[in-house]
Amino acid sequence: MLQMSKGGNVGISGLSEAAGPVSLTLGWTDPTGEGEADVSVLLVAADGKVRGDDDFFFYNHPSSEDGSVQLLGKTPTGSGNEDRIQVDLAALPAEIHNVTIAASRYEGATFGELDDLRLTLSDSAGESLLAFDITGATVETAFVFGELYRRGEEWKFRAVGQGYESGLAGLAAEFGIAVQDDEGEQPVEAEERPPAEPDGGSASGTEKAAKVRTGRRAVKKSTLAPPKTSLADHVNWQNARLFSVNGFRNDQERESRATSTLLAVMTQVPEFGRRVTARFGAPAGAMQTFAEATFKHGESTVRPDGVVRVSRAGRIWTALIETKTGGNPLRREQVESYLEVASRNGYETVITLSNDLALDGGHPVAVDGRKTRKVALQHLSWAEVAHEARLLCRHEGVSSPVHAWLLGELLHYLEQDNAGCQGFQNMGASWVPVRDAIAEGTLRAGDKRAVQVAENWEKLTRQLCLRLGGETGLAVAPVVRKKRGEDPKAQRARTVDALVGSGRMSAEIRIPGTAGPLLVEADLRTGHIETTAIVPSADRARALTRINWLLRQLSEAPNELRIEALPAGRDSGPCELLKNLRAEPGLLVGDGEIASFKLSLRAGMGTKRGTEESGFIRSVDAAVDRFHEEVLKVIKVGSGADEQPG
Structure with missing residues (x-):
């Protein structure tokens, strides 16, 4: 492992051949056993400033939407604490020239009260590549430990070791971040910080960086952020997911699970359910969804993949759902049988759902026009489902962090190859x-x-x-x-x-x-x-x-x-x-x-x-x-x- 001195720099590619993100660990010890500090990361453009608040990562904004920066949280050690940061250099936007790694203290505490200030950098295989020890800290309340910076096509590391007496607010201002710190407002103690959201969820983008350390938080909608921490022993470990894509034995099982997953999330996340059904003329109201309901059809029975019912002011709106995944096409006879069932039961709509997209406001399947006189035939692509989920959980926000997490789990499911719900993916036999x-x-x-x-x-x-x-x-x-x-x-x-x-x-x-x-x-x-x-x-x-x-x-x-x-x-x-x-x-x-x-x-x-x-x-x-x-x-x-x- 290379031992760095203050002001020294080294090319990262020359230290390891391992591909993938690098990890930086900031560590310290406190003789009293009570010392604490927070890490922060700033993505800096060529002008020496961040592009905006979203380029500033700290405890209340721990990760970027593209996953290039993730604060992985604190880990106790035998002599103190370590704070881990993961940076995927290949995923950083091209306009980012510098990744500044810093830490700050609060409540008047200084880094001079801590011992063994240290930064280590490891590759994706977990091998420690370099270390930088900081000495001589006194009254500083914030420290830039080091920085990753571009030099041509290469990324390099520089040991900085520069302190600030103005805390996190002063450090942020140095890089162009406008920090709200109202006069007379008391800092938040560690136990008063906003609670962690479920894995995959976080405060909204407008909320996460507006206040660095204040106890007041406006009521805002929640959006999704990448997972905050990883405790995996190996990079190939996969997070447990709410909706699994494993164990499919045939197309019928794949279609059944996709339908049930979608309908369950529509019910539990009202904004999403309303967004999907509103395009088909459904009223805004209480929604219930059902999987594989059975209906009598002539001398036999039929089983649509799902049913959606919306109740409002004594009226019930109903739609039958027919789902296809992968490259499976919708079949005319099956769609027409559901139209007949819907007409006989007084239902408003039959909705088909597949990876195909309808052109010109029509439907991918040509059916007997007489069967659509009383029942509407509508089509939805899995790509359109994913689009609505992305808009809500990544940009517009929903009422609850749990709802944002549920939409994130739905998106993860839809994006998996084995789910068969990735949208239009075949240019056809021609x-x-x-x-x-x-x-x-x-x-x-x-x-x-x-x-x-x-x-x-x-x-x-x-x-x-x-x-x-x-x-x-x-x-x-x-x-x-x-x-x-x-x-x-x-x-x-x-x-x-x-x-x-x-x-x-x-x-x-x-x-x-x-x-x-x-x-x-x-x-x-x-x-x-x-x-x-x-x-x-x-x-x-x-x-x-x-x-x-x-x-x-x-x-x-x-x-x-x-x-x-x-x-x-x-x-x-x-x-x-x-x-x-x-x-x-x-x-x-x-x-x-x-x-x-x-x-x-x-x-x-x-x-x-x-x-x-x-x-x-x-x-x-x-x-x-x-x-x-x-x-x-x-x-x-x-x-x-x-x-x-x-």
Whole structure:
């Protein structure tokens, strides 16, 4: 184990070959046996400040939503306490340049009263890589023990050992955190701190960082955070879950468990149950759900997967539920039999639930129209279920931390491969023949297989918007550019024409708060996926200043990003890779005033039709996620007006 001295630094990759997160342990001893301190972590951008309160982690905000930072809690030792922190460096956002590891004391206590102040860093295999002992502490009430920082493509550790006499509030202010500490308010004792939520739940994002150490807490809705602690002996141990995906013997068991899990959570989390049923015309009221209810149907019986009943003001609204998981399709005869049962019993709706998405407000299964005269036939995708759960438990909040935890357990279940509820995940039987026909130059207009691929591309685009919307909490939606009076089939026909003419499919996605729509294009001839956005230029007098304005924001973007400078009224201009522009920005200077920049990133396209590692759907998801995270999100909308000329 490497012993560090104050001010020393070392590259982490040179100390261990183990992949995965690193762990930092802060330890101390107190001669009185009563000493206590709290650890904190700050994610710092290139300007030396945090991006916002969510980059500040302490006892009341112990983990990040992406799991890159987790405060794992205190562990007693033979001579004192240790506080453990886990940092997944690979998962940190690109704009984070520094991870500051600190600790603070309260009630007037100082670090000079503690002995053996020490930081150790271990790899994911548990091997201790380095240690840093802090000596000479006196009146300090907060200490920066060390920091992890980027240097090019590598992460390094620096032994800092800097103390502050202003406590946690002063430390936070140093990095741009506005801490509320009302004059005359007494700090909270350790036993008065907000109680820990159940595993997987936490206070809401608006609540968790607003007050560092106050006893007053506003009544706010609860959202979900990653698990706070891990006491596992090995990294491959899995947390026990409320809803298990193990032990399925056949598709019927998988569908039965998925239905029961969903309906139980709908009943126990009123906000979620209301969100799901409201789209089908159900009233707001007391809800009860049932699994596999039996109904007489002719000379036999039928058993829908579930029943939902909502009671309000003496009226009872009822829906029958038919569920499919994995790639299992809905069957027309089964759906029609449930429509007949619902009609005979005076029920309002039959809801089908599968991984397919309905297009144009219709239904994936064509049924006899006479059977829907008295009973509505509605469809819900598992992707839509997951979207509503993400919005509630990660962004909008629910009334109880337990409810947020339940939604988190439902999401975990839906995301497991064995559950069969991941949403649209198969481009269909026509995908490979169409792809091969494009490569051979034999695809022609009127090919029904091309229409099926165009429909599935539209479904994939919709599901992509649902997933991004659930993850960001924003209203992400496809950009529809159509002629007046044009119906969806005509738009689909344009996708088919593009497939036949150029072997390409494209879709635009609008993500609120970003500089422009995200265009994703799949080129089946070259086997590439290209993501593109056009960003308005800053209003500057010189072309080079406009270019430098963009390059500063793209300091951590991929080297292979292609940038094109577009003069006003033109759709092309000087173009170069970002790696070359970093050395010579003037390569983009052309003969016209730069009005906007076209940013493009190319990735390989999976050839298989599904979501496996080499699949097309997964490759589209990965390409869009990377462009959004590493390029589009870092461009500040309207920032050009506020920048100083460079």
